[in-house]
Amino acid sequence: MFKENEDKESGFNVALSAALEDIHFNDAGLIPAIAQQHDSNEVLMMAWMSRESLEETLATGRVCYFSRSRGTLWRKGESSGQTQTLVELRIDCDADTLLLKVDQKGPACHTGRRDCFFWKVDGDKLVLDKDSLIDPDELYNKLP
Amino acid sequence: MFKENEDKESGFNVALSAALEDIHFNDAGLIPAIAQQHDSNEVLMMAWMSRESLEETLATGRVCYFSRSRGTLWRKGESSGQTQTLVELRIDCDADTLLLKVDQKGPACHTGRRDCFFWKVDGDKLVLDKDSLIDPDELYNKLP
Numbered sequence: 183m184f185k186e187n188e189d190k191e192s193g194f195n196v197a198l199s200a201a202l203e204d205i206h207f208n209d210a211g212l213i214p215a216i217a218q219q220h221d222s223n224e225v226l227m228m229a230w231m232s233r234e235s236l237e238e239t240l241a242t243g244r245v246c247y248f249s250r251s252r253g254t255l256w257r258k259g260e261s262s263g264q265t266q267t268l269v270e271l272r273i274d275c276d277a278d279t280l281l282l283k284v285d286q287k288g289p290a291c292h293t294g295r296r297d298c299f300f301w302k303v304d305g306d307k308l309v310l311d312k313d314s315l316i317d318p319d320e321l322y323n324k325l326p
Numbered sequence: 327m328f329k330e331n332e333d334k335e336s337g338f339n340v341a342l343s344a345a346l347e348d349i350h351f352n353d354a355g356l357i358p359a360i361a362q363q364h365d366s367n368e369v370l371m372m373a374w375m376s377r378e379s380l381e382e383t384l385a386t387g388r389v390c391y392f393s394r395s396r397g398t399l400w401r402k403g404e405s406s407g408q409t410q411t412l413v414e415l416r417i418d419c420d421a422d423t424l425l426l427k428v429d430q431k432g433p434a435c436h437t438g439r440r441d442c443f444f445w446k447v448d449g450d451k452l453v454l455d456k457d458s459l460i461d462p463d464e465l466y467n468k469l470p
Binding site: 184187188189190191192193194195196197198199201214216218222223224225227228240270271272273274275276277279281291292293295298299300301302303304305306307308309310311312313318 | 328331332333334335336337338339340341342343345358360362366367368369371372384414415416417418419420421423425435436437439442443444445446447448449450451452453454455456457462
């Protein structure tokens with residue numbers, strides 16, 4: 183579906199249900215999903231989605247990933263309270279990457295930082311250049 | 327290196343050569359790299375880097391990926407002329423995703439569009455909502 187229609191002009195559309203069949207999940211059944219804050223355009227994080235987590239995200243409007251370490255659905259913010267609300271979901275030309283425009287409540291990163299990309303290459307150094315908004319101990323222990 | 331230092335404050339730094347040893351490449355020796363236009367913050371594309379392509383990118387300042395389909399280094403723009411100049415390179419908390427702030431010349435997408443994310447979910451439809459800047463036939467046939 184994606185390749186054969188890439189030369190169409192804007193406005194062309196297909197049924198979402200058909201398009202979902204042609205999304206390329208990898209051998210583990212996952213696709214990378216980039217989360218971008220919808221208004222500032224800052225890139226917050228990258229995580230992975232299964233077909234189930236993608237469909238749940240589209241159905242609920244609350245972003246749900248697939249946790250590779252836990253092997254389960256990961257409803258972003260379920261332990262920290264720092265949820266992501268879906269604003270827009272895009273699929274790339276090769277249908278092997280998702281771009282999620284989201285409204286991130288507080289920090290997106292498990293370290294309490296706003297985003298996960300806090301290590302910057304600077305010459306022959308790698309520099310940590312962002313601080314936590316919230317102490318991660320507070321973030322993960324505040325729910326009953 | 328990454329995990330054990332994630333609670334440090336901004337300004338903390340390590341030697342880049344040591345950090346590169348701790349980057350998590352997948353079983354195929356690759357890491358996802360998000361390319362973001364440095365000034366507008368638009369997300370242009372996602373591709374993969376090998377250690378060799380990452381080191382070449384840092385050394386030359388011209389973005390070089392690893393093409394999974396061709397199994398070779400892919401110097402972005404080598405056939406199309408639409409190069410990416412590296413402005414900033416960041417590594418995420420888990421050291422398994424790269425964020426490249428780049429200056430993209432012309433279209434980043436092989437379809438001639440500025441970016442690869444031209445399919446947008448809209449209710450029960452998937453809508454193509456971006457047009458090509460340059461005809462892809464022109465893009466790939468203009469070099470001798």
